[in-house]
Amino acid sequence: xxxxxxxxxxxxxxxxxxxxxxxxxxxxxxxxxxxxxxxxxxxxxxxxxxxxxxxxxxxxxxxxxxxxxxxxxxxxxxxxxxxxxxxxxxxxxxxxxxxxxxxxxxxxxxxxxxxxxxxxxxxxxxxxxxxxxxxxxxxxxxxxxxxxxxxxxxxxxxxxxxxxxxxxxxxxxxxxxxxxxxxxxxxxxxxxxxxxxxxxxxxxxxxxxxxxxxxxxxxxxxxxxxxxxxxxxxxxxxxxxxxxxxxxxxxxxxxxxxxxxxxxxxx
Amino acid sequence: xxxxxxxxxxxxxxxxxxxxxxxxxxxxxxxxxxxxxxxxxxxxxxxxxxxxxxxxxxxxxxxxxxxxxxxxxxxxxxxxxxxxxxxxxxxxxxxxxxxxxxxxxxxxxxxxxxxxxxxxxxxxxxxxxxxxxxxxxxxxxxxxxxxxxxxxxxxxxxxxxxxxxxxxxxxxxxxxxxxxxxxxxxxxxxxxxxxxxxxxxxxxxxxxxxxxxxxxxxxxxxxxxxxxxxxxxxxxxxxxxxxxxxxxxxxxxxxxxxxxxxxxxxxxxxxxxxxxxxxxxxxxxxxxxxxxxxxxxxxxxxxxxxxxxx
Amino acid sequence: xxxxxxxxxxxxxxxxxxxxxxxxxxxxxxxxxxxxxxxxxxxxxxxxxxxxxxxxxxxxxxxxxxxxxxxxxxxxxxxxxxxxxxxxxxxxxxxxxxxxxxxxxxxxxxxxxxxxxxxxxxxxxxxxxxxxxxxxxxxxxxxxxxxxxxxxxxxxxxxxxxxxxxxxxxxxxxxxxxxxxxxxxxxxxxxxxxxxxxxxxxxxxxxxxxxxxxxxxxxxxxxxxxxxxxxxxxxxxxxxxxxxxxxxxxxxxxxxxxxxxxxxxxxxxxxxxxxxxxxxxxxxxxxxxxxxxxxxxxxxxxxxxxxxxxxxxxxx
Numbered sequence: 001x002x003x004x005x006x007x008x009x010x011x012x013x014x015x016x017x018x019x020x021x022x023x024x025x026x027x028x029x030x031x032x033x034x035x036x037x038x039x040x041x042x043x044x045x046x047x048x049x050x051x052x053x054x055x056x057x058x059x060x061x062x063x064x065x066x067x068x069x070x071x072x073x074x075x076x077x078x079x080x081x082x083x084x085x086x087x088x089x090x091x092x093x094x095x096x097x098x099x100x101x102x103x104x105x106x107x108x109x110x111x112x113x114x115x116x117x118x119x120x121x122x123x124x125x126x127x128x129x130x131x132x133x134x135x136x137x138x139x140x141x142x143x144x145x146x147x148x149x150x151x152x153x154x155x156x157x158x159x160x161x162x163x164x165x166x167x168x169x170x171x172x173x174x175x176x177x178x179x180x181x182x183x184x185x186x187x188x189x190x191x192x193x194x195x196x197x198x199x200x201x202x203x204x205x206x207x208x209x210x211x212x213x214x215x216x217x218x219x220x221x222x223x224x225x226x227x228x229x230x231x232x233x234x235x236x237x238x239x240x241x242x243x244x245x246x247x248x249x250x251x252x253x254x255x256x257x258x259x260x261x262x263x264x265x266x267x
Numbered sequence: 268x269x270x271x272x273x274x275x276x277x278x279x280x281x282x283x284x285x286x287x288x289x290x291x292x293x294x295x296x297x298x299x300x301x302x303x304x305x306x307x308x309x310x311x312x313x314x315x316x317x318x319x320x321x322x323x324x325x326x327x328x329x330x331x332x333x334x335x336x337x338x339x340x341x342x343x344x345x346x347x348x349x350x351x352x353x354x355x356x357x358x359x360x361x362x363x364x365x366x367x368x369x370x371x372x373x374x375x376x377x378x379x380x381x382x383x384x385x386x387x388x389x390x391x392x393x394x395x396x397x398x399x400x401x402x403x404x405x406x407x408x409x410x411x412x413x414x415x416x417x418x419x420x421x422x423x424x425x426x427x428x429x430x431x432x433x434x435x436x437x438x439x440x441x442x443x444x445x446x447x448x449x450x451x452x453x454x455x456x457x458x459x460x461x462x463x464x465x466x467x468x469x470x471x472x473x474x475x476x477x478x479x480x481x482x483x484x485x486x487x488x489x490x491x492x493x494x495x496x497x498x499x500x501x502x503x504x505x506x507x508x509x510x511x512x513x514x515x516x517x518x519x520x521x522x523x524x525x526x527x528x529x530x531x532x533x534x535x536x537x538x539x540x541x542x543x544x545x546x547x548x549x550x551x552x553x554x555x556x557x558x559x560x561x562x563x564x565x566x567x568x569x570x571x572x573x574x575x576x577x
Numbered sequence: 578x579x580x581x582x583x584x585x586x587x588x589x590x591x592x593x594x595x596x597x598x599x600x601x602x603x604x605x606x607x608x609x610x611x612x613x614x615x616x617x618x619x620x621x622x623x624x625x626x627x628x629x630x631x632x633x634x635x636x637x638x639x640x641x642x643x644x645x646x647x648x649x650x651x652x653x654x655x656x657x658x659x660x661x662x663x664x665x666x667x668x669x670x671x672x673x674x675x676x677x678x679x680x681x682x683x684x685x686x687x688x689x690x691x692x693x694x695x696x697x698x699x700x701x702x703x704x705x706x707x708x709x710x711x712x713x714x715x716x717x718x719x720x721x722x723x724x725x726x727x728x729x730x731x732x733x734x735x736x737x738x739x740x741x742x743x744x745x746x747x748x749x750x751x752x753x754x755x756x757x758x759x760x761x762x763x764x765x766x767x768x769x770x771x772x773x774x775x776x777x778x779x780x781x782x783x784x785x786x787x788x789x790x791x792x793x794x795x796x797x798x799x800x801x802x803x804x805x806x807x808x809x810x811x812x813x814x815x816x817x818x819x820x821x822x823x824x825x826x827x828x829x830x831x832x833x834x835x836x837x838x839x840x841x842x843x844x845x846x847x848x849x850x851x852x853x854x855x856x857x858x859x860x861x862x863x864x865x866x867x868x869x870x871x872x873x874x875x876x877x878x879x880x881x882x883x884x885x886x887x888x889x890x891x892x893x
Contacts, residue, residue, distance in 0.1 A: 089469060092466060096467060096469075099463065103463070103464045105464065106483060120470075166464075312685030312756075315753070316760075317705055320705065376613075379617065387614070400617050403879070406811075406881070408816070408871075408874055410845050414628060415620070417627075418627030424623075444617070471600065497711055501714070503715045503816075504846055545723065552715070
């Protein structure tokens with residue numbers, strides 16, 4: 001495989017011994033994970049393994065959940081992302097996010113894309129910014145004649161690409177995707193996957209997915225999470241089992257649990 | 268079921284099976300009749316509620332409709348000539364009063380609801396205190412707000428005197444819990460994915476709230492405000508304490524002593540011995556009911572028009 | 578991985594995670610929003626102060642014990658007497674008759690709404706109850722004075738009707754007003770009962786009526802009790818209907834359906850309408866009765882809120 005022995009780029013994120021609590025209960029613990037620049041990193045694993053929790057802690061969206069607390073260390077380009085001087089709003093400007101269910105704003109297609117740049121007071125011609133973002137999201141040709149139409153009139157796949165365009169428009173450094181295709185049909189899914197391959201030239205992408213084939217198709221590296229079963233009755237604490245190049249995870253994983261999962265023995 | 272019955276079953280056996288395994292209506296007549304009776308009983312509860320509404324409207328129509336004329340709206344009240352008396356100062360008083368109420372409840376109600384629903388950290392004791400307090404205020408008798416208005420707004424701290432402004436403030440405080448509860452519900456109906464989506468783009472919480480959540484919640488909030496206004500129009504008891512009971516024959520001024528309000532004037536007329544004044548009171552009720560009907564229709568229309576299924 | 582490049586990047590402003598500004602404006606706006614919410618607490622404090630601050634002045638003239646246990650309420654007699662029991666008795670009679678109407682009809686409406694009515698019926702019935710709740714009490718009260726009371730009087734010739742006023746008719750009218758409140762709180766409670774509970778009973782062959790009465794009602798009992806308490810509290814606080822139908826009342830303690838009787842709210846309203854000089858004992862008596870009224874409804878509301886929160890906790 002050509003992907004073997006990739007040369008790692010800069011570390012955008014470095015997670016060391018990272019954990020997340022929701023109130024009293026521990027959701028995920030002991031995560032050590034580097035995420036490299038201009039790569040697609042996939043997080044896979046059974047439900048409840050904490051992969052979405054880890055993703056949401058990368059742009060501090062977890063802050064919005066009352067009682068959520070991140071422990072250990074999350075470095076972003078070497079800066080402690082949970083340091084006292086860090087502004088979560090600034091974090092989210094740099095690290096965009098696309099959600100599981102397409103969530104366009106109840107506005108026109110144009111306004112959806114322009115919302116971010118306008119809110120952040122970005123300089124430049126708004127029409128150009130919108131056009132650029134829509135082109136990058138491979139949506140321009142679909143919608144250029146109906147920019148003023150309400151975004152709710154689009155198909156699910158188009159809505160999700162609009163959400164990607166919306167994220168791109170604020171010129172982020174990283175795009176986080178939380179199961180972006182789980183609500184979409186296969187054709188829309190392939191379009192989004194193509195788009196991701198295109199986007200990784202300019203952005204670092206982290207994707208959570210239920211779909212192992214998707215990880216295998218798009219990701220440069222893959223992290224496999226599972227529920228730690230050795231913590232006693234009733235506890236469901238997520239943990240990172242293995243992180244490696246995607247080809248290795250799917251063909252020759254180091255951990256037997258990873259092998260069981262990718263070969264469909266559980267999960 | 269056919270397996271249970273032998274293929275060559277006799278007619279008698281079939282009949283026996285039919286008795287014990289009857290799945291048709293009428294199998295248990297006693298239960299059926301009981302059920303119907305019970306349902307009728309429940310329906311009669313709703314029927315009485317409906318009859319009550321119709322009866323009040325019918326009373327106002329029968330007793331008051333003939334008295335509705337231009338004079339009713341433009342004439343000043345009179346203690347001696349009921350046939351020429353009208354509601355002019357009371358109507359103007361209510362209009363000014365409600366304008367003041369709206370000015371107060373919109374910012375306070377929407378602001379409080381926005382804070383409690385979108386900014387308050389519920390683990391903090393003071394936020395829980397505010398919530399409990401609003402729940403409690405909603406149950407305080409309206410006359411108590413009248414005492415508050417008398418002691419704090421007419422006299423005491425604000426010392427406004429018996430003016431329309433004092434009435435507005437008193438009624439605004441009275442309906443505020445209703446507005447807050449309705450606005451919170453309107454905000455809760457907006458999916459959180461809107462807030463998340465805006466914040467994920469680097470908007471601050473306030474930006475996301477202002478540009479995304481509040482515009483989507485606005486129709487629901489407006490409905491809450493309108494319903495509060497409807498309630499404020501009919502509220503009489505607290506106004507008795509803060510000056511509206513005065514018998515005035517001049518147009519009120521927001522800051523000037525002496526005003527009346529429609530429901531209070533109706534109460535005033537109704538308390539007089541002459542039959543003609545009772546007719547006048549009924550005509551006043553009719554006017555009030557028509558106004559409330561229009562206001563409620565607007566609220567219902569708004570709710571239907573903007574009800575969004577996300 | 579080259580750490581020098583990483584170090585260089587972290588120093589660059591492009592990826593800085595610090596806030597670009599203090600966002601003073603935002604902090605002020607959020608502070609104002611908090612202020613709007615906190616005003617409600619100020620209102621409660623102001624209510625308590627305005628009700629309780631004049632009490633020392635009142636109790637200088639009137640022994641608190643005499644106030645609470647006296648059976649003659651005659652503030653304007655030459656030999657003034659301030660025994661609040663006649664007013665309390667008037668209020669309690671209103672509550673009694675109101676609950677006689679409000680509990681069965683409110684609960685009946687609630688059972689129908691939650692167990693029988695489909696969505697279409699709900700969409701019609703709910704607004705009807707809202708309209709009933711929104712009727713100005715002056716209107717309902719006048720209807721009761723001019724139509725309802727004469728009608729009841731005619732249909733019950735065996736009762737002794739001597740007065741133009743009747744505490745019983747006032748109570749029944751207030752009861753109708755409490756139907757929507759009792760219905761909506763009970764309906765909420767019953768709808769919060771999980772479907773699985775009903776399905777379990779249906780699977781055993783229970784009829785709809787049995788499911789409603791033996792499964793849903795007991796499961797929602799805390800919310801239903803709360804609705805009764807709220808209804809009673811609403812009846813205690815109702816002013817205009819009681820003032821119009823039961824009248825200002827007599828100074829003596831009287832009990833009976835056809836009697837005129839002054840309730841606490843009606844006394845406050847009728848007193849304050851007249852010209853009363855500030856600082857007189859007469860003026861203070863408004864606040865003493867108001868304080869008692871406030872305490873009664875406060876306790877009932879706290880109980881109801883506790884019950885409501887309990888069923889929310891169980892089924893949320």
